[in-house]
Amino acid sequence: MVLKPKETHVAYRCPDCGTAVYGLVGDFIPASGMLRLKCPCGKSRMQIIPSPDREKIRFDVPCLFCRQDHHFSVSRNVVFGDRLFLLNCPYTNMDVGFLGPREEVDRAVAEQEKELAKLAGAFGVKRLRDLSPEESEEILPDAQVHDVIRFIVKEMEADGEITCPCGSGTYETGMTENGILVYCPVCGASHLFPANSVSDAERFLHCERLELTNPRKSPWKEGGQTP
Ligand SMILES: [Zn+2]
Ligand SMILES: [Zn+2]
Ligand SMILES: [Zn+2]
Incomplete structure (x- = not known):
């Protein structure tokens, strides 16, 4: 059986500057290591870590709302399936991570942009980053x-x-x-x-x-x- 090399696009939104940060994850992440996807502003990063048996991949995703990482363990088949998969903030239910084919990731990121603008409007804030307090644990x-x-x-x-x-x-x-x-x-x-x-x-x-x-x-x- 010949396996095609697999890859998937991932994205998250930087809680600091609001940029959507994209990366490409291949099937062959070094078993020992991890991948780090960094925002060009240098203030946030997403970590991608395969489980020791390589059946699952853990994503540590910075959350725009909570100002902390959320951890998701996703089965390899889902990560490299050909469909969009969203990682939700467990507190606000907003999507914080996007996995899948590039066009679908793009579409989801663009939709979220609109959603965030609505939310910013509803909360009467000018910038997205004002949606999240600096000291989340104490205030949220x-x-x-x-x-x-x-x-x-x-x-x-x-x-x-x-x-x-x-x-x-x-x-x-x-x-x-x-x-x-x-x-x-x-x-x-x-x-x-x-x-x-x-x-x-x-x-x-x-x-x-x-x-x-x-x-x-x-x-x-x-x-x-x-x-
Ligand atoms: Zn940034
Ligand atoms: Zn969150
Ligand atoms: Zn109404």
Whole structure:
């Protein structure tokens, strides 16, 4: 059986400068070593480390939101499969790593760019890097709390218990310094839960209806351009 040399494109977004950093990973990463993909700004890098039995490959990916690495162990077959594979931040569910054929990686990176611009708009920040606090561990709401709230929001959304001025019916959650923001990606109306503990999340469990307020005129507008 003749095996074709395999390779896959990988990308991540530098938490410091926001650049999408690309690399090519071959099947023959030295068993002992690791590959390092560095951002040209020098402030971040993704590490790619094969497991000793070479069945899996570990990706240490810098996260734009958490300001720390997330670790993903991905089966070799998936890494070198011919499909796009996304590595998600476990706290915010945003994609932090992209694997697959170059065109698909490009497309996913470009889509994320738009998504991030929306998020920046929703949180009222000018630059992407302002989305993540410097000292993430101390400031970010507990991931478990976020998961609970995200789950409840999805349930409430399904039951039509969340309303906003535009009535879009689809809502998102995101973490901010001050808690968890539930917002409408269409009109930008939002509600902030100062959620830093499980008891905060439990309080939210008893919330029956949620009315999002204060829509932004054009939440996604940056630099005065109309989308
Ligand atoms: Zn950079
Ligand atoms: Zn993260
Ligand atoms: Zn809305």
